[in-house]
Amino acid sequence: MSREESAERLVGAAPDSEDTAVEAALRPRSLGEFIGQERVREQLDLVLRAARARGGTADHVLLSGAPGLGKTTLAMIVAAEMGAPIRITSGPAVQHAGDLASILSSLQEGEVLFLDEIHRMARPAEEMLYMAMEDYRVDVIVGKGPGATAIPLELPHFTLVGATTRAGLLPPPLRDRFGFTGHMEYYGSAELERVIHRSAALLDVSVDTAGAAEIAGRSRGTPRIANRLLRRVRDYAQVRADGTITAAVAARALEVYEVDERGLDRLDRAVLGALLKLFGGGPVGLSTLAVAVGEERETVEEVAEPFLVREGLLARTPRGRVATPAAWHHLGLRPPEGPSAQGGLFDT
Numbered sequence: 001m002s003r004e005e006s007a008e009r010l011v012g013a014a015p016d017s018e019d020t021a022v023e024a025a026l027r028p029r030s031l032g033e034f035i036g037q038e039r040v041r042e043q044l045d046l047v048l049r050a051a052r053a054r055g056g057t058a059d060h061v062l063l064s065g066a067p068g069l070g071k072t073t074l075a076m077i078v079a080a081e082m083g084a085p086i087r088i089t090s091g092p093a094v095q096h097a098g099d100l101a102s103i104l105s106s107l108q109e110g111e112v113l114f115l116d117e118i119h120r121m122a123r124p125a126e127e128m129l130y131m132a133m134e135d136y137r138v139d140v141i142v143g144k145g146p147g148a149t150a151i152p153l154e155l156p157h158f159t160l161v162g163a164t165t166r167a168g169l170l171p172p173p174l175r176d177r178f179g180f181t182g183h184m185e186y187y188g189s190a191e192l193e194r195v196i197h198r199s200a201a202l203l204d205v206s207v208d209t210a211g212a213a214e215i216a217g218r219s220r221g222t223p224r225i226a227n228r229l230l231r232r233v234r235d236y237a238q239v240r241a242d243g244t245i246t247a248a249v250a251a252r253a254l255e256v257y258e259v260d261e262r263g264l265d266r267l268d269r270a271v272l273g274a275l276l277k278l279f280g281g282g283p284v285g286l287s288t289l290a291v292a293v294g295e296e297r298e299t300v301e302e303v304a305e306p307f308l309v310r311e312g313l314l315a316r317t318p319r320g321r322v323a324t325p326a327a328w329h330h331l332g333l334r335p336p337e338g339p340s341a342q343g344g345l346f347d348t
């Protein structure tokens with residue numbers, strides 16, 4: 001499995017082609033409809049209410065968090081709550097300062113500019129953004145060398161909503177220019193159940209409480225994954241059951257798709273299985289582990305491991321990868337006896 005293919009995993013957090021088509025219909029349209037993220041929601045509500053009361057544009061907003069947690073959705077909500085239009089672009093699409101200048105100069109007064117993956121913007125564009133955010137103007141450089149001149153360009157007032165997987169990836173001068181930074185956390189089961197009930201109603205799918213809980217538990221804390229699993233379970237419920245999603249229907253459906261009760265898929269379990277069965281729980285080097293499961297080193301490290309680490313099933317130590325006691329338990333295996341059995345587990 002290449003990293004590109006892994007984007008199409010049923011439990012992958014990156015959007016697949018079907019997600020892109022249906023997500024628009026499932027997006028909450030107001031802060032009141034947005035589920036979970038209480039702190040970010042309350043803080044953002046204050047920022048937006050205050051801006052509305054002043055009759056001005058809202059402060060620039062930085063949203064950080066893993067893919068699929070609702071950053072794009074919140075950016076759209078910022079625009080909707082301010083009654084403003086929104087322009088959507090991303091860091092990789094802004095490779096030259098000129099790209100940014102043309103976007104900024106074509107914004108309407110009060111418009112929201114959503115810059116996804118803002119940490120991947122090119123350096124010269126980033127520097128142009130500093131002045132645009134602070135003074136609502138940019139200097140467009142015309143010509144090259146000693147004859148180059150800077151032509152100042154006034155911009156309309158706008159609200160920048162930047163999204164990044166980690167705020168720490170941004171240079172401090174950029175980070176400091178945001179008036180508000182919201183950190184998005186993974187969702188708890190109860191919140192994911194609400195996401196599933198809401199989406200099921202919009203998709204006209206019947207799901208009972210236990211069915212929603214069953215899907216939520218396998219959704220890796222991520223609404224995008226919850227919505228995707230819901231669609232696959234709906235298919236199963238239509239074809240193999242009476243259309244209603246119960247706990248049993250959800251469990252059987254997700255067994256077919258090889259997503260286990262904790263949200264691990266085939267790749268995750270292969271990595272964990274090799275670590276336990278072939279290497280006694282480790283420590284074992286990443287390359288050896290990758291060869292054992294027949295995958296690229298990067299696939300194991302970037303696709304499988306982050307979730308296994310987050311779930312407390314695998315630890316990365318200086319001596320190699322080590323399974324935790326929970327990993328043995330999850331795969332229904334008994335850990336070897338003796339003091340060396342979990343060697344390296346507590347290394348930092």
Ligand SMILES: Nc1ncnc2c1ncn2[C@@H]1O[C@H](COP(=O)(O)OP(=O)(O)OP(=O)(O)O)[C@@H](O)[C@H]1O
Nearest residue numbers: 023026027034035067068069070071072073223224
């Ligand atoms: N709090 C929420 N309540 C209900 N649905 C949500 C919530 N957050 C996200 N979703 C759903 O999850 C899907 C993915 O959300 P969104 O595209 O906003 O994530 P993202 O963080 O921007 O992801 P990426 O970084 O990959 O662009 C949306 O279709 C939306 O319906």
